[in-house]
Amino acid sequence: MVGLxxxxxxxGGTSSYEEVENTDxxxxxxxNARAAHPIFFHHVLKAVxxxxxxxxxxxxxxxxxxxxxxxxxxxxxxxxxxxxxxxREIVVNDLxxxxxxxxxxxxxxxxxxxxxxxxxxxxxxxxxVPAEVIREVAHAYAKxxxxxxxxxxxxxxxxxxxxxxxxxxxxxxxxxxVGRYGSGVNPLRGQNNVQGGGDMGAIPNKLPGFQDVVTDVxxxxxxxxxxxxxxxxxxxxxxxDMFHAMERGDLTTVYCIGExxxxxxxxxxxAVELLQGLDTLIVQDIFMTKTAELADVVFxxxxxxxxxxxxxxxxxxxxxxxxxxxxxxxxxxDDIWIINQLANRLGAEWGEVTPHSAWEELRSLSPMxxxxxxxxxxxxGGLQWPCPDESHPGELxxxxxxxxxxxxxAQGPKAPFSIVVDEAPVDELTEExxxxxxxxxxxxxxxxxxxTGGYTSPLRRGETIDVSPEDAERFALAEDERVIVSSRRxxxxxxxxxxxxxxxxxxxxxxxxxxxxxxxxxxxxxxxxKSGTAEFKAAAVRIDKMPERETVGxxxxxxxx
Amino acid sequence: MNAVxxxxxxxxxxxxxxxxxxxxxxxxxILDACRTQQVxxxxxxxxxxxxxxxxxxxxxxxxxxxxxxxxACSRQVEDGMVVATDTERVRRSRTLVMELLASxxxxxxxxxxxxxxxxxxxxxxxxxxxxxxxxxxxxxxxREPGHHHDPQDPTVAEGVAQPVKIxxxxxxxxxxxxxxxxxxxxxxxxxxxNTFAIAVAGRGFDARISTEYSVGLDExxxxxxxxxxxxxxxxxxMFTSEHEMREAGTWDEQEQTVTNTICPYCGVGCELELxxxxxxxxxxxxxxxxxVTNGHLCIKGRFGFAYVQARRxxxxxRRRKPTERGAS
Numbered sequence: 001m002v003g004l005x006x007x008x009x010x011x012g013g014t015s016s017y018e019e020v021e022n023t024d025x026x027x028x029x030x031x032n033a034r035a036a037h038p039i040f041f042h043h044v045l046k047a048v049x050x051x052x053x054x055x056x057x058x059x060x061x062x063x064x065x066x067x068x069x070x071x072x073x074x075x076x077x078x079x080x081x082x083x084x085x086x087x088r089e090i091v092v093n094d095l096x097x098x099x100x101x102x103x104x105x106x107x108x109x110x111x112x113x114x115x116x117x118x119x120x121x122x123x124x125x126x127x128x129v130p131a132e133v134i135r136e137v138a139h140a141y142a143k144x145x146x147x148x149x150x151x152x153x154x155x156x157x158x159x160x161x162x163x164x165x166x167x168x169x170x171x172x173x174x175x176x177x178v179g180r181y182g183s184g185v186n187p188l189r190g191q192n193n194v195q196g197g198g199d200m201g202a203i204p205n206k207l208p209g210f211q212d213v214v215t216d217v218x219x220x221x222x223x224x225x226x227x228x229x230x231x232x233x234x235x236x237x238x239x240x241d242m243f244h245a246m247e248r249g250d251l252t253t254v255y256c257i258g259e260x261x262x263x264x265x266x267x268x269x270x271a272v273e274l275l276q277g278l279d280t281l282i283v284q285d286i287f288m289t290k291t292a293e294l295a296d297v298v299f300x301x302x303x304x305x306x307x308x309x310x311x312x313x314x315x316x317x318x319x320x321x322x323x324x325x326x327x328x329x330x331x332x333x334d335d336i337w338i339i340n341q342l343a344n345r346l347g348a349e350w351g352e353v354t355p356h357s358a359w360e361e362l363r364s365l366s367p368m369x370x371x372x373x374x375x376x377x378x379x380x381g382g383l384q385w386p387c388p389d390e391s392h393p394g395e396l397x398x399x400x401x402x403x404x405x406x407x408x409x410a411q412g413p414k415a416p417f418s419i420v421v422d423e424a425p426v427d428e429l430t431e432e433x434x435x436x437x438x439x440x441x442x443x444x445x446x447x448x449x450x451x452t453g454g455y456t457s458p459l460r461r462g463e464t465i466d467v468s469p470e471d472a473e474r475f476a477l478a479e480d481e482r483v484i485v486s487s488r489r490x491x492x493x494x495x496x497x498x499x500x501x502x503x504x505x506x507x508x509x510x511x512x513x514x515x516x517x518x519x520x521x522x523x524x525x526x527x528x529x530k531s532g533t534a535e536f537k538a539a540a541v542r543i544d545k546m547p548e549r550e551t552v553g554x555x556x557x558x559x560x561x
Numbered sequence: 562m563n564a565v566x567x568x569x570x571x572x573x574x575x576x577x578x579x580x581x582x583x584x585x586x587x588x589x590x591i592l593d594a595c596r597t598q599q600v601x602x603x604x605x606x607x608x609x610x611x612x613x614x615x616x617x618x619x620x621x622x623x624x625x626x627x628x629x630x631x632x633a634c635s636r637q638v639e640d641g642m643v644v645a646t647d648t649e650r651v652r653r654s655r656t657l658v659m660e661l662l663a664s665x666x667x668x669x670x671x672x673x674x675x676x677x678x679x680x681x682x683x684x685x686x687x688x689x690x691x692x693x694x695x696x697x698x699x700x701x702x703x704r705e706p707g708h709h710h711d712p713q714d715p716t717v718a719e720g721v722a723q724p725v726k727i728x729x730x731x732x733x734x735x736x737x738x739x740x741x742x743x744x745x746x747x748x749x750x751x752x753x754x755n756t757f758a759i760a761v762a763g764r765g766f767d768a769r770i771s772t773e774y775s776v777g778l779d780e781x782x783x784x785x786x787x788x789x790x791x792x793x794x795x796x797x798x799m800f801t802s803e804h805e806m807r808e809a810g811t812w813d814e815q816e817q818t819v820t821n822t823i824c825p826y827c828g829v830g831c832e833l834e835l836x837x838x839x840x841x842x843x844x845x846x847x848x849x850x851x852x853v854t855n856g857h858l859c860i861k862g863r864f865g866f867a868y869v870q871a872r873r874x875x876x877x878x879r880r881r882k883p884t885e886r887g888a889s
């Protein structure tokens with residue numbers, strides 16, 4: 001979200017799903033959408049079935065890559081090297097969209113200077129992708145009438161996440177593949193309402209509607225007037241900053257709503273220690289999570305999708321209504337009700353807040369949501385922002401303004417290129433830790449498995465460490481053999497699965513089964529300084545055979561309780 | 562909105578339906594024209610979110626100048642077309658299709674529309690004889706194309722009755738109810754899921770929906786999206802929860818509410834229709850006309866709701882606990 005906001009001023013995917021069906025080329029980068037976003041992939045398949053080209057960039061030959069015309073099996077963490085090489089190939093063959101570059105962007109000359117040493121040969125040497133394939137992708141993307149880049153956590157779960165995103169946006173600026181029907185740059189949000197959280201200001205630097213808390217004085221004053229309290233004009237902390245602040249002792253009280261950092265944080269041993277060290281930890285959740293077990297107070301909440309009224313925003317910026325289908329169990333209450341009660345008892349005198357009244361307040365303060373009346377959201381099955389007034393149909397795609405070359409007023413700020421530098425993953429491969437571990441999702445499971453563990457999936461096979469046939473041979477590993485996987489941070493015990501989707505030197509795990517195998521014991525806490533996203537996608541590990549006599553439980557994090 | 566390519570304006574075509582003149586846009590089908598004229602046209606294999614396959618022939622109409630009857634669901638209107646839907650020939654053909662299906666297939670869970678059509682067309686399924694007793698499990702799956710079967714007892718109608726296939730905990734396949742409309746094959750294939758786990762096997766009356774080599778779903782390519790359930794018109798494919806409740810006699814659609822919400826998993830934002838009975842989700846569907854899903858979901862969206870129910874295990878008002886599953 002930070003990358004898109006930096007370049008275009010709005011942190012949202014630019015295109016609609018409908019456009020994906022009608023584009024000519026989809027560049028799916030660091031995304032296994034077939035498994036992680038299956039219904040988005042239906043739209044991609046519609047494009048594929050009518051002849052669009054699909055190019056998949058992923059270290060693994062995933063289910064998505066199997067549908068691609070081309071698969072670029074890059075080495076983990078070399079995305080910027082690849083995008084800069086593609087960019088240079090576009091430039092030296094004069095395939096840029098000159099009119100767009102000249103009249104809608106800034107900083108092209110400096111950007112081009114910064115990429116000129118990324119020859120195809122160097123690109124191949126760094127990324128592991130054959131030069132000829134990089135060349136083909138560069139030409140296909142630049143020459144397509146309409147082309148889209150879509151990415152997921154393979155781009156953003158790195159220590160240089162924002163730079164990764166910026167490097168992809170550069171490609172779209174170079175070729176004019178943004179701000180037009182069927183051309184765009186789109187992050188596929190990994191979790192329901194990640195987009196909505198950003199929309200509603202649950203990010204450290206923005207008020208609701210992506211209005212900057214420091215620089216947008218007019219917006220800040222509007223909120224202060226409506227809320228009757230002064231707003232500190234300073235940026236807050238994102239999750240990783242909060243853990244650093246806990247470490248320093250600057251953060252002593254945490255009110256955690258619907259998150260399970262004790263299970264989901266990279267380097268989780270450390271995360272648990274920090275949470276235990278707090279003066280006060282309040283957890284509001286639908287489950288007694290690992291984090292809730294550490295809490296001083298637990299507020300049982302109703303489920304946001306099935307037991308609550310409100311809205312969420314999806315990856316195409318569509319604000320959609322959620323509705324209560326079930327009565328929540330026991331004393332569980334709606335999140336809004338709990339926060340409302342807490343505020344009133346703290347003396348804030350909010351009166352009675354309902355999902356509808358909270359939405360009306362949001363509409364009055366966030367211009368991009370102003371036209372989304374509760375009735376219209378019901379009637380139209382959701383509306384895409386920006387939607388400034390009630391006669392507005394919602395925006396199909398963003399940044400069409402950039403193409404208003406002859407009307408500076410309408411065009412608004414031009415989009416800047418960003419100079420981005422290739423950086424290897426923080427966790428270096430060495431003789432001691434020779435294997436690159438990357439993590440991801442499987443089709444039938446989700447995150448730490450708290451929700452998906454509730455249904456019996458015939459596809460589920462538990463946690464494994466997936467290794468290439470070559471590595472299985474090299475380390476003499478058999479299918480289902482239990483091994484010890486170690487990183488610089490810890491070890492887990494896990495069965496082996498030999499998977500042809502992996503290349504030698506690359507191993508894969510999910511983090512869906514923390515009770516069985518605690519993958520995040522292995523992952524690294526290195527985070528992107530700009531977005532605070534942790535580098536789940538690149539750890540250095542080694543695989544050891546089990547000692548002769550198995551001593552279950554002696555390995556930290558391994559086995560089950 | 563700006564720079565959105567508008568579709569070229571579509572020509573309006575003239576069509577006469579049962580003597581009434583109508584104008585429809587180019588590309589519309591005869592079925593579209595019938596619907597705009599409120600001409601009630603039976604359909605079985607047609608669905609708004611699938612490509613027509615012309616399998617069932619129950620929507621056929623007479624078109625002037627055409628030797629054979631024409632399937633309304635797939636034939637596009639041509640300017641000046643003259644269509645008749647209420648002729649004796651059309652009625653006889655539609656009636657026969659429904660009678661042959663109803664004589665060999667259990668239709669009692671088909672939609673109210675289907676039952677209305679069967680009544681309107683005075684379908685007498687029993688005129689071919691009494692229903693055939695169920696075949697043993699796997700008998701139909703073992704039939705090879707070209708094998709000859711001796712005719713049954715002439716007082717008994719050849720049928721497809723067989724035991725329900727239960728090989729996973731998410732959904733069941735009751736091919737006693739299968740009319741071979743192909744919708745599940747289309748939804749599993751290019752129309753939505755592109756998984757191709759099922760196809761039509763066999764020929765003639767032995768044709769049936771099958772996985773490769775009739776293997777169980779666990780050995781097939783199935784990814785349990787349940788999009789086949791979503792399009793099945795006769796209840797042949799069914800949530801395990803619905804199947805068990807029907808077996809137990811507790812399924813009661815009058816007592817059910819349907820609430821639309823958004824799937825809580827990934828960020829795609831699929832619209833779910835939650836079918837709830839006694840404060841319990843018993844089935845999940847998605848609206849066919851929703852731009853995000855086109856009626857289709859993934860395994861998590863369709864079946865991943867169980868965790869909300871699990872929180873109610875201690876709730877004494879809960880009607881059926883997971884531990885009781887499969888006991889009935």
